[in-house]
Amino acid sequence: MGATNFSNPDFLERVKKGDRAALPLLVEAVLPQLLRAGRGMGFSQEESEDLAHSVFAAFLEKPEQFQGRSHIRTYLFGIFYNLVAERYREKSKALEHDPIDEVMESKFDAHGSWRQPPADIEGQLHAKEIGQIIQECLKGLSQPQRVAFYLREHEEWETPEICKKLGITVTNLGVLLFRARNRLRECVEKKGLKKG
Amino acid sequence: MLNCSQVARSIASDEYRTGGLLYRMSIRLHLAMCRQCSRYFRQIRALGSVLREVGDEFPISQALAARDRLLARLSRKP
Structure with missing residues (x-):
């Protein structure tokens, strides 16, 4: 555990090919960071897990889109912020009054x-x-x-x-x-x- | 000359960071002369650095449970 080198070309190749055995390692490494960010932005634990699920689901749908040019963490966070922005837009159409x-x-x-x-x-x-x-x-x-x-x-x-x-x-x-x-x-x- | 209310708004809204050089200088000048605004400025800045330092404690057990839930969900084909 923890010894996986996420910059290792072999590992990245497996991820890109959608190798499901590589997935738990990736999830274990990145999920806590995603959840921390979700919670930090005021999403509940459940909402944060939902967001994280959507990130990995989106990634697994088209793993070949990850070209390995950026770190895999950066790539997943890119998907994450897009999802956050989507939810954000749904929630806040206008600035409400604040005392x-x-x-x-x-x-x-x-x-x-x-x-x-x-x-x-x-x-x-x-x-x-x-x-x-x-x-x-x-x-x-x-x-x-x-x-x-x-x-x-x-x-x-x-x-x-x-x-x-x-x-x-x-x-x-x-x-x-x-x-x-x-x-x-x-x-x-x-x-x-x-x-x- | 900017008053304290304008300076406080500028600091908290980040206007002073995105404003032009002259504008930023007039804020710095006000801060140098006004103890109350400089205290406000330090406090607003400190809030940000505290946020960066503390983060959110995330117990290992909670992380593992979340991981298992996520992997189970991902393995269920739609």
């Missing part, structure tokens, strides 16, 4: 200066339990916000890449990121102030 906009507006006075400046949560952001707090706070984001935030911050995609993949404008991406980050920041601040 975080009013929360942010209330933080500034008429001149645009801070009325309620950000609390000092720097210590918290470096604390050990911050991972847990963030996971908890991420649940408060809408799915489109999570997808946008994940692609930007975790995958570190650039703006044009995200907009193209999700089929949204730069302005809409800006709104999603603005809301995602402020929701998270607010949530971390609140949880921290409660503790402190």
Whole structure:
């Protein structure tokens, strides 16, 4: 286990030919990463497994399309992101109203200066339990916000890449990121102030 | 001159990353002079780096169960 070299030409040849015995090795190597990405973008465990299934099913339908020019992981993730983008488009036709906009507006006075400046949560952001707090706070984001935030911050995609993949404008991406980050920041601040 | 509200919006929406050089400079200038906005900027940036570091813990047992479910599904011919 774990010793399979996925760049090995023989292995790739078997995969390309649709050798089903090579499949468990491939699934074992890539599935956890696909599920982690799915969960990171706010899909449930079940939805993430569904997505992963569709990735491998699509791959097995036309294994010969994989030319071996990119890493097999990259290739499968390419299929994965296309599927995510499809689901994303079904789910979010328009930007819905989000109360975080009013929360942010209330933080500034008429001149645009801070009325309620950000609390000092720097210590918290470096604390050990911050991972847990963030996971908890991420649940408060809408799915489109999570997808946008994940692609930007975790995958570190650039703006044009995200907009193209999700089929949204730069302005809409800006709104999603603005809301995602402020929701998270607010949530971390609140949880921290409660503790402190 | 940009005010704090505009700077905060620009930071959180990534406008400052995609804007032109002069625009980015005016944001940097504001951040250099404004403690509250620079604190906000650091926090927004830290959220991203935390996300990259923590990831999602994925227990081995859960991964194996998911793998078995997937392989079973794939082996069922439609």
